[in-house]
Amino acid sequence: MNKKKKITIYDLAKKINYSPSTISRALNDDKSISKKAIKIIKEAAEEMGYRRNSLAASLRNSKSNTIGIMISRINRPFIASLISGVEDYARKEGYNVIISQSDDIYENEVNNAKVLFDTRISGLIVSLAMETKDFAHFQQFVDQRIPIVFVDRVPEEFNSYRVLIDNYSAGYKATKHLIEQGCRRIAHFAGAQHRNVYKDRMKGYLDALREYNLPIDKELIVKFKTLSFEEGYKAAKKVTSLDLVPDGLFSANDTAALGAIIYAKKHQIKIPEELAIIGFNDDPMASIVDPGLSTITHPAYQMGKISAQRVLNHTDEMYDNSVSEVTILNTDLIVRESSKKKG
Structure with missing residues (x-):
């Protein structure tokens, strides 16, 4: 069976007689494009089954090929392994990683989010600070269709990817x-x-x-x-x-x-x-x-790798469908001398 051909902006351009650059701007709701043209282009894109990769789009909009990681404390072994999983997968795919730590302080996390957003990252992976109860500082990424993956410490009421254990x-x-x-x-x-x-x-x-x-x-x-x-x-x-x-x-x-x-x-x-x-x-x-x-x-490395995969495989349409995908990994009991009273 032949694999279905992926529809590109150039296929849309041939179909509806708009230039590729106009179609790109219209799909991003650029104000320089008329509402009528945006409507025509978006309807044609939906009809033809066009799917846009958000990371490729971010690069066209001068965003970097960089993933941001926001974690609590980099000196915790679990966090170090998590970062390794993210970096190994991201580098293999040609992306760089920027790491910021909050020291479990909410205000630090908010400031880190602003810095990473201003750095024009293409995706964000977050393990929340212990203090964080409000998640408004992540809305700026959603508004710009920058994919977010929450890992381990995740919000319960924020639509995004989540990677955690049971x-x-x-x-x-x-x-x-x-x-x-x-x-x-x-x-x-x-x-x-x-x-x-x-x-x-x-x-x-x-x-x-x-x-x-x-x-x-x-x-x-x-x-x-x-x-x-x-x-x-x-x-x-x-x-x-x-x-x-x-x-x-x-x-x-x-x-x-x-x-x-x-x-x-x-x-x-x-x-x-x-x-x-x-x-x-x-x-x-x-x-x-x-x-x-x-x-x-606690399979930290695997959690980091899966988180990077979610970011890099993200498409804009996933936000249109209110992403709430959850990946749950299993854990194992390791018995050592500190608890072995019997056997």
Whole structure:
């Protein structure tokens, strides 16, 4: 079977007797083209099945062959792997990458968005700052038909591509593992609950406790600002100072979990005998720390690669159809000595 021929601007020009440059401007709603001509050209384009690649169009409009990446903190192993996935795919396709970090501060993210927009990028990949609750700063990209892919930390009410993992099942899986190891009083180090990743991980944690008829103690749930090592260290001190101490801990990332391990070792709390710990992300330090940290895998590199593919394969018509495509990847449980009470 012959592959269907792709309709070009030159095919439209032959059909309706307008110059290719006029057709290009009309498809971009250029004010120099009459409304009548725009209507004729757009109707002909739809009838002939013309589909325009937004990145090619952006280059014709003097935008760069560059993808922007907005992330929280570049020094996090998960983010570094994510960026590598984006860069490897983008470079293979002949595109460059510009990286900006927000340090999890909303105002920084807004400023970074403006800088990247002014740089005339051809596409944007975003992992939201922890503080971000308003997404108006992304509308400028939508208005100019610049494709956006949100990855990992994604907005729930903003039509765009999303690439993420099943955080709910991952949180459930981590908590269930601790329960199966004999833990009955399990603490949780939680991230900001307006962020999808941390909200869903906590839901999984809570549902696992309910399923096994274990008590939900609010004193054992510590909500963090950034889930840093220092916060993990302080939170470990807090929960182990309670009258009823936890015998298990599920941390929403490995960084805070490592803080808990260091605190426990410094204060002669035996891991995992007295406190079994599991983290999230499978950062490199998880396999180096003693005892090794049990964790949940987070396919960062693959998420970055898929995000770059979505940007580069985007067409303008996808915005006309209110893009809300979601790609969800699976995770795996990695059991190390920090949680292995049995077997």
